[in-house]
Amino acid sequence: MVASILPLHLTGLEVHRRGKRLLGPVSMTLKGDGTTVIIGPNGSGKTTFLRALHGLERCTHDAAKWQADEETVRARQAFVFQSPIMMRRSVQDCIAYPLILAGQGKTNARAAAAEWAERVGLSAALTRPAHVLSGGEKQKLALARALIRQPELLFLDEPCANLDGRSTREIEVILADARQSGTRVVMSTHDMGQARRLADDVIFLYGGLIHEAGPKDAFFSAPKTPETRAFLNGDLLP
Amino acid sequence: MNDILLGLAEAARLIVSFDPELIEITLRSLQVSVGAMVIASAIGLPFGAWLAINRFRMRRVVIALLNALMGLPPVVVGLIVYILLSRSGPFGVLGLLFTPTAMVIAQVIIITPLIASIAHQAIRELWADYHDLLISLNTTKSQRIRALLWDGRRALLTASLAGFGRAIGEVGAIMIVGGNIDHATRVLTTAIALETGKGEFALALALGFVLIALAIAVNFAMHALSRTERSGRW
Numbered sequence A: 001m002v003a004s005i006l007p008l009h010l011t012g013l014e015v016h017r018r019g020k021r022l023l024g025p026v027s028m029t030l031k032g033d034g035t036t037v038i039i040g041p042n043g044s045g046k047t048t049f050l051r052a053l054h055g056l057e058r059c060t061h062d063a064a065k066w067q068a069d070e071e072t073v074r075a076r077q078a079f080v081f082q083s084p085i086m087m088r089r090s091v092q093d094c095i096a097y098p099l100i101l102a103g104q105g106k107t108n109a110r111a112a113a114a115e116w117a118e119r120v121g122l123s124a125a126l127t128r129p130a131h132v133l134s135g136g137e138k139q140k141l142a143l144a145r146a147l148i149r150q151p152e153l154l155f156l157d158e159p160c161a162n163l164d165g166r167s168t169r170e171i172e173v174i175l176a177d178a179r180q181s182g183t184r185v186v187m188s189t190h191d192m193g194q195a196r197r198l199a200d201d202v203i204f205l206y207g208g209l210i211h212e213a214g215p216k217d218a219f220f221s222a223p224k225t226p227e228t229r230a231f232l233n234g235d236l237l238p
Numbered sequence B: 001m002n003d004i005l006l007g008l009a010e011a012a013r014l015i016v017s018f019d020p021e022l023i024e025i026t027l028r029s030l031q032v033s034v035g036a037m038v039i040a041s042a043i044g045l046p047f048g049a050w051l052a053i054n055r056f057r058m059r060r061v062v063i064a065l066l067n068a069l070m071g072l073p074p075v076v077v078g079l080i081v082y083i084l085l086s087r088s089g090p091f092g093v094l095g096l097l098f099t100p101t102a103m104v105i106a107q108v109i110i111i112t113p114l115i116a117s118i119a120h121q122a123i124r125e126l127w128a129d130y131h132d133l134l135i136s137l138n139t140t141k142s143q144r145i146r147a148l149l150w151d152g153r154r155a156l157l158t159a160s161l162a163g164f165g166r167a168i169g170e171v172g173a174i175m176i177v178g179g180n181i182d183h184a185t186r187v188l189t190t191a192i193a194l195e196t197g198k199g200e201f202a203l204a205l206a207l208g209f210v211l212i213a214l215a216i217a218v219n220f221a222m223h224a225l226s227r228t229e230r231s232g233r234w
Helices: A045-052 A072-075 A091-101 A104-120 A135-147 A165-180 A192-198 A216-221 A226-232 B001-014 B020-053 B059-069 B076-083 B100-136 B141-151 B153-168 B172-178 B186-196 B200-226
Strands: A008-017 A022-028 A035-039 A078-079 A151-156 A183-186 A201-206 A209-215
Touching: A008 A045, A022 A045, A022 A209, A035 A045, A035 A192, A045 A078, A045 A151, A045 A183, A072 A078, A072 B141, A078 A135, A078 B100, A091 A104, A091 A135, A104 A135, A135 A165, A165 A183, A192 A216, A192 A226, A201 A216, A201 A226, A209 A216, A209 A226, B001 B200, B020 B059, B020 B100, B020 B141, B020 B153, B020 B186, B020 B200, B076 B100, B076 B172, B100 B141, B100 B153, B100 B172, B141 B153, B153 B200, B172 B186, B186 B200
Parallel strands: A035 A183, A035 A201, A078 A151, A151 A183
Antiparallel strands: A008 A022, A201 A209
């Protein structure tokens, strides 16, 4: 049995850029299962928070305590960006790339990629260049590429932004499957319906700070802070 | 105008008759320039990619220097290589002066900064696109460079072709280090210079047209081989 990289303990996590504090201080514990959805208005720090957790942002030294060494932590997580980054390769080669990086043979990696393309509904587009796919297809490709190494922890930054209802539903099904397979999901969204459908617990970020966090039902039925109430009611926040 | 027409006619005659001397110097031109392009690409493309993804103290100075070296005067390069390879120079013992190898060395020095600089520009843009993904996938620096070189291969082909274009048309350096020796180091450009000096303008022009045709043919061939400009490709 491989030891988990979670829970993650954050103590006073901060992200600064050009002398300005973008996030934090954030102190919390990310437990080992379920789906955490981060909500908050534009500019609240959702993306910065996810990027900081994934190691894409320079943040306070020693603020994040994982349950494994850095190399293991990096290898067992994946990130899906809001604007999916398409490599200049075919769909199959794009999905296979993380496996090739991990040292798998090209034939095996491509076979696994074909399998994942089938699972996310891209089997008809295997040989097409990735950049010609539609927005929804690109996001599915990004999900397949992130999931192909079966990460323990998956970060998604507004994975369904700018997608229509059908594509959103298809991506939510893939995420639900990933969760069933034991992947811990941490994602941000502006879609409150999606947050209600997918979340086990919710974090409300505002001004780079966590204003409220808790189980989904309690969060939506009885928000504790005035900022959370105002946000959920659709009021303008100062 | 008459000279140009005469040159065209002479070029056609030389090509149609498979003039042995023309074939010999054309093949030597190709050998030297393609050799220089391959070696310079092997150095310049990875260096351009490395420069694009690394941040270090003197990076801007290195980039400025690289850009400045694109305009290296070939005659000066030829002179320096001549001194290094001459009998009294540090590499004189190798006996490379007045050989095609010396011409390749001079051309590699001239075109490597050009290839590296264009590669750096192309890879820098690709790196901006790929940065977050490649960091997220926990890639090593060499994996990043390999991914960028592979995915940017069509833009990098342009860099190599620019190097080839400069090499095939170069005369100053290879004249000095090659010596324009008949059946040994004579290439199209040095032959043109020689024929012009002798007042044989028609022949010089004919060789010039062959040179232009050769440069275009190599460009077409490389584009065809790399399948650029095809729909759905990059």
